[in-house]
Amino acid sequence: MFKHILLPTDGSKLSEKSVKEGIRVAKALKATVTALHVTPKFHTFTYQTQMLESTRAEYLAESAERANEYLSFVKKVAKSAGVECNVVHVNSDQPFKEIIGIAQKKKCDLILMASHGRRGVEGFLLGSETQKVLTHSKIPVLVYR
Numbered sequence: 001m002f003k004h005i006l007l008p009t010d011g012s013k014l015s016e017k018s019v020k021e022g023i024r025v026a027k028a029l030k031a032t033v034t035a036l037h038v039t040p041k042f043h044t045f046t047y048q049t050q051m052l053e054s055t056r057a058e059y060l061a062e063s064a065e066r067a068n069e070y071l072s073f074v075k076k077v078a079k080s081a082g083v084e085c086n087v088v089h090v091n092s093d094q095p096f097k098e099i100i101g102i103a104q105k106k107k108c109d110l111i112l113m114a115s116h117g118r119r120g121v122e123g124f125l126l127g128s129e130t131q132k133v134l135t136h137s138k139i140p141v142l143v144y145r
Contacts, residue, residue, distance in 0.1 A: 002029050002140075006108040008036045008099045008129075011070040014114040018144035019074050022112040023081050025142075032084040034106050035074035038095040039063040064089070096132035103139050112142045 007022040009015045019035070026033045042059045071087040078085035086106070092098045103111050113130055134141050 002110040003031045004106065004108045004110075005031050005033045006036060006099065006103040006106065006111045006139075007033050007074060008038070008095070008111070008113045008133075009070050009074060010037070010114075011066065011073075012114065014116065014144070015070075016073065018112060018114040020077055021144050023074075023078050023083050023085075025112065026078075026083045027081045031110075032086070033074070033078055034086045034088060034102070034108060035071050035078075036088045036090070036099060036102050037067040037070045038098045039067055039089065039091050041091050041093050060091075063091070095129045096136060099129070099133050100137045100139070103137070108139060110140050110142060111137060112144060115143050115145045 002025075005022055005026050007019050009019055023033060025031075042056045067089040071089060075085050075087060088102055088106075090098050090102070099111060099113070102108075111133060113133065115130055116128060130141075130143060134143070
């Protein structure tokens with residue numbers, strides 16, 4: 001069955017729940033997991049409040065810190081379950097492409113992700129990354145609600 005599961009995370013509560021479920025599935029299947037966090041690239045003009053008052057260096061440092069926090073959560077849950085876990089952090093304005101690309105690069109045979117993540121203006125402008133992954137991925141996708 002599935003031997004390597006990609007677990008994208010944006011740090012939202014539902015994303016944390018999907019990570020826990022993904023690790024539970026991985027444990028049952030004796031699979032490994034790769035956790036992925038995609039940070040938007042820095043833009044001078046933006047709708048994201050994190051970028052409005054930051055310099056590029058400040059934004060990148062804060063983004064790396066936030067990504068480390070999200071990915072450390074996944075590593076901690078995986079370790080307590082006895083599941084092997086690798087982590088990846090990338091910067092991109094098209095998270096769905098990174099999710100699919102990393103899944104292919106790491107030879108994942110399943111992507112398990114939340115049905116939705118961040119909400120509000122950010123979610124509206126970005127659209128549903130999960131929907132985009134479902135539409136474009138040739139790798140099976142399991143959506144956690």
